[in-house]
Amino acid sequence: MVKRMPREMTGAELKSMLKSSINFKSLGGIKCEELELPTEEKQWFFDCKVGMFVHWGLYSVLGHGEWAKFNEKIPDEEYNALAEDFGSEEFHPREWVDLAKDFGARYMVMVTRHHDGFALWDSPGSYHDFTSKRTGLHRDYVKEYVEACREAGMRTGLYYSLMDWRFPGYFDPVGKRRNAELMKKEVYAQVEELCRDYCPDILWYDGAWLAHQGSDTSSAWFWEPDKLNKLARKYRPELLINPRSGWEGDFYCDEGSHEITGKIIPVPWEKNMCICSGCSWGWMENDPVSDFNWLIQMMVNVVCRGGNWLVNIGPDKKGKVSEEIRERIHEVGEWLRKYGTSIYNTAAGPYEPVDNVYGSTFCKNTVYLHILDEKKFRNLYLPYTENEIKEARFFNGEEISMSKTEKGIKLLLPEKKGEQSKVPDTILVLKMNQSIEQKRERIYFTGKE
Numbered sequence: 145m146v147k148r149m150p151r152e153m154t155g156a157e158l159k160s161m162l163k164s165s166i167n168f169k170s171l172g173g174i175k176c177e178e179l180e181l182p183t184e185e186k187q188w189f190f191d192c193k194v195g196m197f198v199h200w201g202l203y204s205v206l207g208h209g210e211w212a213k214f215n216e217k218i219p220d221e222e223y224n225a226l227a228e229d230f231g232s233e234e235f236h237p238r239e240w241v242d243l244a245k246d247f248g249a250r251y252m253v254m255v256t257r258h259h260d261g262f263a264l265w266d267s268p269g270s271y272h273d274f275t276s277k278r279t280g281l282h283r284d285y286v287k288e289y290v291e292a293c294r295e296a297g298m299r300t301g302l303y304y305s306l307m308d309w310r311f312p313g314y315f316d317p318v319g320k321r322r323n324a325e326l327m328k329k330e331v332y333a334q335v336e337e338l339c340r341d342y343c344p345d346i347l348w349y350d351g352a353w354l355a356h357q358g359s360d361t362s363s364a365w366f367w368e369p370d371k372l373n374k375l376a377r378k379y380r381p382e383l384l385i386n387p388r389s390g391w392e393g394d395f396y397c398d399e400g401s402h403e404i405t406g407k408i409i410p411v412p413w414e415k416n417m418c419i420c421s422g423c424s425w426g427w428m429e430n431d432p433v434s435d436f437n438w439l440i441q442m443m444v445n446v447v448c449r450g451g452n453w454l455v456n457i458g459p460d461k462k463g464k465v466s467e468e469i470r471e472r473i474h475e476v477g478e479w480l481r482k483y484g485t486s487i488y489n490t491a492a493g494p495y496e497p498v499d500n501v502y503g504s505t506f507c508k509n510t511v512y513l514h515i516l517d518e519k520k521f522r523n524l525y526l527p528y529t530e531n532e533i534k535e536a537r538f539f540n541g542e543e544i545s546m547s548k549t550e551k552g553i554k555l556l557l558p559e560k561k562g563e564q565s566k567v568p569d570t571i572l573v574l575k576m577n578q579s580i581e582q583k584r585e586r587i588y589f590t591g592k593e
């Protein structure tokens with residue numbers, strides 16, 4: 145399925161994206177035994193599977209992407225003035241939480257401060273009081289969002305960018321060390337505020353790389369992420385933290401709309417991408433919404449390889465989400481309301497995926513075979529595993545015959561005609577003779593930078 149690209153991504157922004165397009169972002173983060181969480185404490189996150197990401201900030205007023213200030217060299221004064229045109233009386237972040245529920249998301253991650261430094265809460269630690277509470281409509285959007293999540297029983301994530309372009313020290317942390325230290329002071333104060341006052345379930349960092357160079361990991365000398373994250377955990381001992389502060393983190397991140405192929409990845413990981421083209425995380429007028437089938441297949445490809453799927457929306461300056469995006473959100477949610485048992489609370493396997501043909505998830509003694517291409521699947525044999533298939537059915541209960549051969553197991557799918565063959569994912573439910581054991585490995589990806 146082809147995606148349309150309405151905007152070219154260049155320079156440091158493109159570099160930031162490409163750092164992650166192939167594989168996991170921020171590999172080789174520093175280790176810190178005290179910060180390691182036992183797998184049981186992360187289980188809720190793996191069970192959630194689907195999350196919704198929200199990028200909303202002053203860049204949403206312009207609609208040129210969240211890197212607009214840097215890319216277009218917009219002077220501070222001009223950019224800061226956007227705060228007066230940001231938000232609306234009629235909007236409440238509860239609307240996003242409702243959308244996330246409609247999407248079938250079980251957790252959310254909201255941008256609380258992006259690279260421009262504008263904080264969406266009442267932040268005493270903000271450099272020059274650059275917050276939504278001190279400008280425009282004087283609102284604490286993080287508070288409103290967190291409360292709405294709690295009311296809805298939605299797990300709550302906060303995105304926070306360490307990078308703040310307002311500091312010349314960010315671009316020259318050695319030469320302008322004093323200024324860089326001021327930026328670091330702001331980071332420590334704000335991370336403490338976020339964890340102490342809003343008690344999130346997930347702290348989702350971004351932008352630790354200094355001067356847009358190297359990687360999040362190679363900037364650990366400056367941020368001291370072990371110290372920073374110990375501070376965060378002081379207020380929330382079971383807080384889940386992504387790897388982008390330079391500490392190895394609780395799960396790995398794969399970013400962008402590139403397709404996911406290959407084997408099951410036996411470590412905790414999350415793919416984050418946009419529901420639209422992916423050319424901008426912030427609002428952009430007429431940003432094409434991704435195709436329904438493409439989105440479902442993406443989710444299936446991620447979950448069948450052991451990942452979580454975090455999907456971003458970019459509300460407009462008033463906080464509103466377009467009709468077209470809301471429709472797609474609803475469609476994906478409808479699919480999940482129908483087939484969610486094959487996604488939520490499952491693990492990847494026991495069959496290794498065959499790219500663009502099928503993958504599998506399981507829960508106890510039930511395997512869900514997600515078939516993306518029935519035609520190709522008909523020519524394949526399922527390999528034998530430690531567990532024996534007792535019976536095979538379509539998701540609607542219709543039985544499927546099997547033939548056990550030397551080459552493997554053949555599931556004899558009837559030919560489908562017309563519309564029915566256009567579904568993005570045909571799900572088969574296999575009952576096994578016993579519960580399947582989940583293999584989770586402790587792998588540390590050191591990675592090249």
Ligand code: GLC
Pocket residue numbers: 157160161199210211350351399416425
């Ligand atoms: C990239 C982009 C940044 C965006 C983030 C989301 O790092 O540069 O703007 O917020 O991805 O994960």
